[in-house]
Amino acid sequence: MRRDLEKKVRRIDKATDDLRVREKDSDSLKLEENVFDVPTLKNLYNLSRKGIIEAMGGSISTGKEANVFHADGSERELAIKIYRINTSTFKAMEAYITKDPRFVNIRPKKRDIVFAWTRKEFQNLKRARSAGIRAPEPIITEKNILIMEFMGENEVPFPLLKNVALDKEEGQRIYHIIVEYMRLLNTEAKLVHADLSEYNILIDPKDLSPVFIDMGQSVTLEHPNAREFLHRDVLNILRYFSRFGIKESPEELLSKIKAK
Template identity: 45%
Template sequence: MTEEYGLLEVDADEPVGDEWENIDVADTEADRIARKQDREFLEFRKRIKDTEQFKVEASVFDDATLGALYKLVQDGYIDAFGGPISTGKEANVYTALGPDSEIAVKVYRINASDFRQMRDYLDGDPRFEGIGSDKKKVVVAWTKKEFANLKRAQRAGVRVPEPIAIERNVLVMEYLGGENRRAKRLSEVDVENPKTAFEVVREYMRRLYRAGLVHGDLSEYNIVVHDGELCLLDLGQAITVNHPNSREFLERDCHNVAAFFARQGFNADETALLDAVTEPEPDPTGDAGREA
């Protein structure tokens, strides 16, 4: 792999996001569609459940989730569904055809097996206070959290899948990959320029931190190579820097990243990486520390 991994440019005038943005977990149009059960929705539900790629994942697609997919189709975000990209304990990701290009559709399971782990990331995040223990609300909050985190990361100049739309527990975003093949993870490629790749990942971690976010689960398994760029995935668990566990999660991210690149032959030090990520942003006026 010989890519140079160019960094995204940052628009200095673009705000990175509101640290205290509230997340609404009230019922959405998808819930109302599922309750109404009109003829068009019933036809859509039958058509989806009869397709081969969804038959084996029937437990993922309860009526409200199908209502969310139906609403996204009606709103013009999805034209046709493709096959699965990945399946996991918390979510399945599928390809789909959007109005302009291929897209990815991430469906979070309401009955997620990692429900308690989700709570560990949500508890202490000021955006999610007062959600309680309602499983549906937690998963909807998690989905909206990933959408909000992707938007904030993108504004901060971090290469992530572009968030397109969200409905209940379904997230529509940019598809990273080519025809019939998703983008490869760093764990799946031969990194010929580990120093350059490490510097890009370090800079994206630094930009995330300055945007008020810590990835929280960063490793070679959720960094992919797409069109010569390194892209960070899976920001659902990303937390604000005000989260009580943010330092612990950031230290773990630094350990994982440094350990991977050390295995690639680049002498990456996790302490130096942590210092670089958390280094205060320089005062643009040059007056820091001066008295007025």
């Protein structure tokens, strides 16, 4: 037993070392202690052995369901989203997954639901991009880890829409692109984002172009709650953009973005 334990500890030490986890400040260290449980650490280590991750960077975000980290890849910067197995919103996740026709055969065990959720976000991002929407390119998933293109530069992520100061003209320009993305998501990708708001849209400061993120909860049009989710997305977007003089009604916006 003791030998086993020693071996295990050595393996973890080595994995940590190989990942060259940068110890930026005590806060991110504490966070990493929480997120990097042994299986996650092992999976990160496997991803580094495959050459996908070259070095783990600092924490970008600590959310309700997942933590997002910066990392260096072999050619470009990466964002690493690690879903927590013991997420507080697990019950909601389960309802989303079990009603999604693409995931009917998933065994309803907690970790399996979280792994399916991770794969679902990968697929949703891919479908959104194929439809012409700007979203991070998903690269690979491994259990509860999603690796994707880092939307930002030099370890600095693009700001959230809610944190960008815009004048009326800029706000309206961004609104029209978002409407076009919502239309493409519906008519081409046949998806509803289901958590679309100023919190899940990044803005590229170079050209003020919007980037959709956070698509774990996105559902196909067949999902029983798809209409309700779409309606909620529409209300969120109209609420936010009313400050830039957008006065469309929910029905007007819906008619622009819905599949005929």
